[in-house]
Amino acid sequence: MTLVCGGTLNPSLHTRxxxxxxxxxxxLGMTVIGGLDAKATAVFRDAVRLANGLELPGAVTVRTVGFDVSDLAARSGLSTDAMGRLLTDETLTSMDDERILAAGTRQRRRTSRCA
Structure with a gap:
């Protein structure tokens, strides 16, 4: 199995x-291909072509995309984290105004450290 991340793997995580x-x-046995040249430029029935011209054969291709955080909360003067995500409580209610609810998922805070 090959994971092509087309940039940085898990960019929202700390380097560790x-x-x-x-x-x-x-x-787990995966091959991880990252970097700017690792962007898929074409998907065929039995292969994926990367920006650097490399074709990766495969019986199954699963394509996913990432997303960017909107700057709406920051532009509105609401409290955000370092990535610009609205700070909420466990019900996705803004920490600044109980009339404002966030859409999306809340990332759990982790107390363990990565090695």
Whole structure:
């Protein structure tokens, strides 16, 4: 199995977290291909072509996309984290105004550290 991340693997994680995730994927038998040249430019029935011209054959291709955080909360003067995500409580209610609810998922805070 090959994971093509087309940039940085888990860019929202700290460097140690990204390194830990990459090691775990390799331990599970995956090949991880990242970097700017690792963007898929064409998907065929039996292969994926990358920006650097490399074609990866495969019986099954699963394509996913990432997303960017909107700057609406920050522009509105609401409290955000370092990535610009609205700060909420466990019900996704804004920490600044109980009339404002966030849409999406809340990332759990972790107390453990990555090696």
């Amino acid at each position: 977290g990204r390194r830990s995730a990459a090691k775990r994927l390799v331990k």
